Amino acid sequence: MTTTRRRGTALVTLTATTGLLLGTAALGAGPATSAEPAGDCTAPFPVSELAEGDAVTGLTVTRGTTPESFTGEVIGVYEDGIGPDLDMVMVEVDMPEVAESGIWQGMSGSPVYAADGRLIGAIAYGLSFGPSPVAGVTPFEDMDDYLAEPAEPPARVPVGKALAGRIAASTDVTRAQAAQGLRQLPMPLGISGVSAGRIAGTEDRPYFTRGAKAAAGGATAAVGPETIVPGGNLAASLSYGDVTQAGVGTVTSVCNGRVVGFGHPMSFEGETTLSLHPASALYVQEDPVGPGFKVANLGAPTGTISEDHLTGITGFLGALPRATTISNTATYDGRTRTGTSKNTVDSAAASTTFYQIVANHDRVLDAIMPGSETMSWTITGTDSDGSSYELGFEDRYASDYDITADAGYELSDLVYALSRIEGVTVDTVTSESVISDDSSSYRVRGVQQQRGGEWVPLGKGEVARAKAGTMLDLRAVLAGPEGLSYLPLAIKVPASAAGMKGRLAVVGGGWTYSGGNITSVAKAEKVVAGMLRNDELQVELSLSKRRKEIEKEKVIGPADRVVFGAKRVRVVVK
Template sequence: MTTTRRRGTALVTLTATTGLLLGTASLGAGPATSAEPAGDCATPFPVSELAEGDAVTGLTVTKGTTPESFAGEVIGVYEDGIGPDLDMIMVEVDMPAVAKAGIWQGMSGSPVYAADGRLIGAIAYGLSYGPSPVAGITPFEDMDDYLDEPFEPPARVKVGKGLAARIAAATDVTRAQASQGLRQLPMPVGVSGISQQRIDGAEKRPYLRRGATASAGGTSAAAAGPETLVAGGNMAASLSYGDVTQAGVGTVTSVCNGRIVGFGHPMSFEGETTLSLHPASVLYIQEDPVSPAFKVSNLGAPTGTISEDHLTGITGFLGAVPRATTISNTATYDGRTRTGTTKNTVDTAAASTTFYQIVANHDRVLDAMMPGSETMAWSITGTDTDGSPFELRFEDRYASDYDLTYEVGYELSDLVYALTRITGVTLDSVTSESVISDDSTSYRVRGVQQKRGSRWVPLGKGEVARAKAGKTLVLRAVLAGPEGLSYVPASMKVPASAKGMKGRLSLTGGGWMYSGGNINSVTKAKKVVDAMIRNDEVELSLSLSKKRKNVERTKVVGPADRVVFGSKRVRVVVK
């Protein structure tokens, strides 16, 4: 048996047009750091003192971790351009990389300074039409002053005729292009460890995000250290890291006394939060002719916490990292075994992390999109709303004649999603173990037989099940498989109160059953799990009635050695 280990893989970026589901979590001890970043403790430059034509300088990273300087010129101040009493400063950036690619995604947070060295603000917006040197700046004097009243940041800032004319006069941008307005630079929030094809092919779920547009690297301690978290350097905020990294990469605006602020706009506008803070290293700037270019980056190990996510940017501190849920999958196939693990720092992202972790690990071990079957045993541990610990366990069998990987991830992830929506519930771990086979065959319910004396009598086609009140109805399910017919005992006790009743008996394969319900507490979750029917089991359902009297009984039999599909119904008469 061999064991494989995963290193960093592609981070598929998703434009954050809708808010990620972020929550709060306690903090844990941070990893050891080799050096603390140099603080700049910048002094804000008042917007009221800016004038058209003022020369500015700035810092950003185009490759690696070292900030590069750029020049620029103030076009003007767009009053209330970001929000009420929150102006947007318009600047034309003069830099070879910007001349080539325009203002890019991931440039968000790049500090812009006045001639006297005071900090004007952070690049956060770009023109809507495509590559452009025109940037919208969030004032630094507002970046730590969070608004008391909720305000939804505009997806696009309109540009009037007067401002459009000024932009056109000062730059190579046409008046028509400028009139299309400015928009917040898309935040490249992405998922590593899983391909774009996998994300696009997943079934629609509220916790799975769509719109993969680009790629970057995974998380590695060697990528960048905390000393690179300086003004103009790279910074990232993640929901999870490890096998599956879900993160947004931008730029540091300022660092002071262990506190850090960046981006210049929200990551997802969640207010108080606990995202993991990472340094990052840029591989290159990917050009895009019709939308903002983006930087492709590798993330370093977590080195702090993002605690605030507001209209004017994200803020956090160095040192302690958020408490994490450990999400892992162990997959065994054809002599290969691999355990993939991810640290999930936001409970409400745990469902997507669970799904992506299972898919990523299966793809790594199977190394193909293939049919097959597997048994998966899983466990969820956590803390209930009253502080008491809980554990949920289940084991199931899956089969697919096309792509096994997609069959196995949804059931567990759906349950994790339901648990994370219960206020006060905290997840500690989500663990799954998969044993995979090439055999993709299954059973189908072909019929049901009743034992009468020494004979097994097929039911249906006019032959009803004959039962006696208070006695056991001795049955067996007939399953059709690749080797022919198989039989599963399926007897059921008929209540004495059912005398004279008639009705139906249904046999349904677990592969056709849905196990779920409205889970609004851990207690309800336990009941749902206890009642779950395995895909390789068969459910018997007896429904009898006479006048206004009704009898309902259910029983689960099996498991068989394959997933069971199909259903069969027969009539029942009770004497």
């Protein structure tokens, strides 16, 4: 048997049609060792002093980490174009790559300077119709105060007839094209380590980001914080490692260790704990039907993004955000691998847990395949009173199509519930999976009672006969690949049940879902303690007479396979 622990590799995120390069890298969690970049601390240029035709310059990266300069001129200022009291500066950019690809995704945050060197703002918007040299610039004088935010970022900024005419007069863009308005340069979440099919196939749980894109692999990016400079690459991630969920844009300004970028939100979270990464651009990909997009590799985290607002993201270099360590060890056919990710935003802990299990399974199984597995897991953390807690469970899963897709939801749902409790932290999520090709399972075929030395099938008019104060001895009939097998059932009938009638339900664990309203660690402990394994049977006895009712439950098993199906029989008590 071989054991492999994943070394850090940067991954490229390429979002094919919407295209912003996003995502990744399995990276170390320690603080950066390289020197911090010198800050520029450039003063803002007031938007009120801009005039049509003013010359501008800017910085952005098309390859590697070194910013390249571009020129341009001001088309005009669109008052309240981004939001109430938040104008948009319209600029035509002159740069060979822009001539080929238009304002590209990943250019968000590229600083634009006035002739006197002061900072006008950051490129953050492009025309809706497709590749174009026209950029919408978020004013820098608004990028660090987050005032007058509307309820949500504008999906599209309309362009009036007069402004459309000015754009058409000074560029190759037609009046009709300009009239379609501007939109925020796309910032979809890129996820490395899992395929597009896996992302598209996730169930409709609230913790999965809609519109997320898959990432492709690439070489490790040997870049450090010294590349975090105005016009340089900037990435922000929810998680990094085997599974990196991130977006890549551009640095607008650096001052005294504070970094400002993007010119629009990452995910509009307000105060946040995204990890801050440098990145190395491979190239800008042209797209004939829309804006081009940057392809880049992420470096190790070098700081924290603490603010995510309408006017951009802000963070600091040095200290990294608190991270939850999420790992899965998968064993199959003599192969064992442990994969790990660091999650820094609590709202993403559940999705990172699920994707980590999927990514590691896909790497070890190297196929979408039927099978079964046993998974044991442990969650550790700190309760709201400062005390430590630990939750653990083991379960069995089976699928006749894709074992990988079925194994991760139960654990991820619990992580989601815990991560939403105020004052509670999730420090580690550790799971171990042992996978088999055998996808067979049991199905509850019937219930029998022994009478006169024979086992009598119940149902179809035949009831279970019980005596108050004694054990009701039955057996479940399970249909499996080798034929029928039997599992003894025994449940105590209370002495007070004399003369009652009711029903006995036998339900396979594969047909149940263990959960509940988890609002505290104590409730989570109670839910876990009462969880039914998929290879167990839940026996429920319900009796009544007039207004008197009796309810009893018992768990039988585990069996050696997952059990599906259910049977109910009538019960009469003497």
